[in-house]
Amino acid sequence: MNAVPTSGKGTSPGRRRARLFVRHNSLGLFFLLTFLLALVGQAVAGHAEFNNQLVSEGMAPISLGAYLTTSDFAVDVTENWQSEYLQFFLYIFATVYLLQRGSPESKELGKAGTESDEDQMVGEHATGDSPRWAAATDWRAAVYSRSLGLVMGTIFLLSWLAQSVTGVAAYNEQQLRQLQAPVSWTDYLSSADFWSRTLQNWQSELLAVASMAILAIYLRQRGSPESKPVGASHSATGVEG
Template sequence: MSGGQRRGFVRDNGLTLFFGLLFVLALVGQVVSGVALYNAQAVADGVDRISTAQYLLSSDFAVDVAENWQSEYLQFFLYVFATVWLVQRGSPESKEPGKEGTESDEDQRVGEHARAGSPRWARSRGWRLALFSRSLGIVMGAFFLASWAAQSVAGRAAYDEQQLRQLQEPVSWVGYLGTADFWNRTMQNWQSEFLAVASMCALSIYLRQRGSPESKPVGAAHTDTGVEG
């Protein structure tokens, strides 16, 4: 790939690359701080310290990562489906009131209304079109369920480890699903995601960010809905 092609690739994929880099840096930061926190607690409990490699394979690291991932994917899963049927007048994150629902084939450019650049499955009918028409929500939902399941498995292992340190009985996976630890980990992430989405929907009615597609144009009326800057 030539220099010009590389620059073009970075420019065309800058948003994904930027947040991908932030993800890696934040994950590294989580590992460094997580090892320090784990070892500080290990010293207090009178057990052996662990290396960074051991921490990466630990249930503590796995559950911390999984519980954050599942809440993020839940946020997008619900948002993708909720915005099909629910509207917020004045928000660029919403369709205009009166356009609730899955919209017509013409609006969605499917079947005979597909255009030259439309994906192949958008031109088809039957299960292919039905699946492709909901593929974003389905994949987000699958990621949420997979990461939530991972959280429950890793969380149970971390919980049992703590139980054994305190000379208490470990619990089964089903038993862990009924513990306050599992639901506290879950709810503390869910509430923050729901608040963030609600805040974005409401604040974007009255506030602006020039040049951002997540904002209305600076001069747009507060009641304008579904327009991007």
């Protein structure tokens, strides 16, 4: 009688490594996949809306491929990206110094500030598996210790710049279709269209962060690192479940 293979036997090493990779990176992979699905959905819906607008103005509709190269699609994408990265940039730097009593999104009440080298395991306090730049004692340590916020801030500025460039192009296309004069990039930066697109995204992102920091004081999600343990006190700060 042939023996029944046990779990894991008969699976190639490559497939096992692939499964392990997916399991260990499932959070990032999940959000990357849902991002792509949402982007595709936005492209399809935006294409339909754009063509409806063209038809209403007596112009011929365009293909989905052509729509993906338009400034209308680009500005819709970049205006959302810049607000998301602004949220993370502000959150990363604000939580260094600002506290929220009872929130797992805050550090403990006595740890405001950049903390000691020993707490942060930098320089002579670095361990054998610490990042190489964390063990440095020159400019590399200073840069690496702020690298997350710097990168988030840089992406925010670049995506905001991209929004302004694609936004003025989209705005001027609409102006020309309405037989009105186009505007310069500098004029567009002070226009209601630019700031309406910008602020409508900023306010929603900042509200979401404030809601998370405050609601997590009193509400729980069992097993989530974004929540305190279910039985933790409402006043427990900087504790994650």
